Amino acid sequence: MSKESSQTLDRGSFLWRFSKKFNFAAENIIPDPLVFCLILTILVFAAGVIFTDYGVMGMLTSWYNGIWSQIAFAFQMSFMVVTCAVTARSKQVKSGLKKFAKLVSTPTAAVILLMAFGYASSFLNWAFCTIVTPILAMQLTKHVKGLHFPMLIAAGYSTMCLGQCLGPSASVYALLAGKDHFLVDKIGVLTQSVTTYNPMNVIVWIILAVGTIILTLKTMPPKSEVVEYQAADDDDEVEIEEPKNTFADKMNGSRVIMTLIGIAGLVNIVFTFMKNGFLGSLSLNFVIFIFLTANFLLYNTPSKFINAYRDNLSLATDVMIQFPFYGGISGMMADSGLGQIIVGGLCQLATAYTLPVFSYLSASVVNLFIPSQGGQWIVQGPIIMDAALRLNANVPHVVNAFVYGDEATNLLQPLYVIPALSVVGMKLKDVWGYMAFIWLFWCIATVLGLLVVPMFV
Template identity: 30%
Template sequence: MNRLAHRFSKMVERFLPDAFVIAVILMLLMMGLALIMNPSEPLVIVESFGDGFWTYLTFTMQMVLLLMTGMALAKVPFIQRFLSRVASLAKSANQAYILTFLVSSFAYYINWGLAVIVGAIIAREVGKRNQQAHFPLLVAAAYAPTVLYTAGLSSSIGLSVATEGHFLQSVIGVIPTSETIFHPGTMTILIALVITMPLFIILMAPKKDIIPFVEKEKKVTSRQKEQKIDSPAMKLERSKVWGTVTGLIGLIYLLVSFWNGRDLDLNIINLAFLSLGLLFHQSLTQYAEAFKDAASSISPIILQFPFYAGIIAVLGSSGIAESIINWITNVATSDTFGVFTYWTAGAVNLLAPSGGGQWALQGPLQVAAGAQLGVNHAITAMAIGWGDGWTNLIQPFWALPILSVVGLHIRHIMGYCILLSVWVGVITTILIYFVY
């Protein structure tokens, strides 16, 4: 297995292009397919792409802030010290892979935005202490639990259908989380993946040509040089008062909002991360530097998300998505519908790597198809969610932030992720059939 993984990884490194190139190629392929299906409407296809290009601009900014505030929070010294102590628990290469996967899995269960940061830091810290561990595989182990977020507390689909006033409420009603993320079938799949995925990662671990973690030299910025100057301005910037007070104001607002019955959403999470970051960093200058360091890691998401928004618009307006789902309705039965929905969601996720965006596109069509076969709406929702998480392993978009933090390219980890996705697909397909 490790020989297969090594050869496959080397092949992927050679042939896999940059993630932005992949996004543009997918866009052109979808527009070409849409033109084949609608040969008399080339301008309509272009118009739908352009109209959809900025559809998720608000969501994009929320994602950017979520990642940047999360990264800045993770740079708080006592949090880094805690993760360093956890990383020191791994005494061998195999322990390094397992520990990295489990810590990242816990973070993904809590919040997938925070998990990107925690995964990057724990992989880097574990890599520092385990030079016998293959660092690209460590990073793959940190990213692999992305498949689990569907069953977690930040599940976009699971939380969406449980929220009063969601866009499909008139069709499926409000589905409680006891029927989605806390359903026994969902928990069974979650536990099975948490147990078996790290074992599969260990089997892929290379025995030779190991690439260890290498610490990059840190450049001293002009701001850091200036801080050596003792002046009133520098004292004001280094003061612990302003960050502490600002952070407390934000936290007070959060408490009042929850007291008044506000639900957890992306805006609340962003404000919580921002406020905690300011409170713990204390110095405004220190927080600004941490925020600035995070900025370069987020640029790929800002660049690529509009292209995927355009792809989602083309999928919907051209009838491609509807054709795929109609095909499923024709071949599936009430027993196999969940499996076919899972496979379809995995395929759609490659073109539309956003849980919320995919649910908006696929949800109405898939729910209607399931209703014709008498399938429970909660099962349809979770099958779409599991499919979305599954092919996150081979859709490079959400791996970009963690790769930017650790200094690797997508091609360094994708060979391992593709092989792991095969295992996840087999296990989840079998379990969806039996447990839902």
């Protein structure tokens, strides 16, 4: 091998060298997530004052009202993050992941295993996937040498985002399948067989899912630039026997109490599935309840249970603080009409054939300001559905495109990756460049898929 060829191989593949260019923004431009949130707040406020007639006091009032409108949702999301993290960090789940990681012995097999697991767990619940995937990544890097940990975290996080585009628990798909959603008079009830699992959506999802795995494999760095996970091993924690001298100690260490509550939870879960069916049961509260019930059984004494929640509460800090501020952004966008201006401007350029692409692009933009699929649909849904009906476009395809756009820019919008980073002790700048690199691939592939695939199905 020539000296020149050796130097080229040492630099890694073209894709690796190209992906590194995104790190400049991550290291020099991208601030901490809270700063990102506050900057967006200022930008939306200024845009509302300049481009609408809503006025300064109107924007301030909508910002204030929007903050408090999201308090309940902020707690709901925070509780879900913590509860899923408690499940993912239980010794039973960690032991299972450790054994699971030993099924592979090469970096290629490890990446495929991680991402396939991520897609599967995302179908179950996005928050669980967000927490459990980096834990599996840690186990894989301890077992398989040569894995670039920041890329694993970014790729694993991408499985959570993409999984929502074909999973039954995505907010918009679940909402439109209900009989009382707020657009039912316009578009009727759209079951998940029509929206989530129509041929176009399935094909585009498979292209993106397989393509992202291939992209990750082709972007792994040369050995000289590999960053492996270096944290201390906490898998073999010594379980401290709880004192059982007093009546209070016995109650704190009672397995009977936890078993009874766990059984009660299981009965409710089974009854709900029998009553409403699987897809009809998957509300946000019900998913949280499933994991909460699991924790009563995984942590078999009250003291272990509450200590596990104490240990994981820090994961919810950024979500609890930032969700209300994103509620304020959402309030300003909706009340001022700024959201309608952004979406309407894009949709005016569309035809029936291209409307899904414009739905995708507009959702991608709006998601940066309203990083909640349900909240974003409230602002954007009526506009793109009116456009779809007016242009006689394929409504399910337009809905699919909206979901892809909403999920794609979760790779740029840092809110939902925070819990994953907290689990592994990393900063946003460590992984944002790789996330942005994946986003670019998604953007190109999705736009092409929305234009080409409908021509054949």
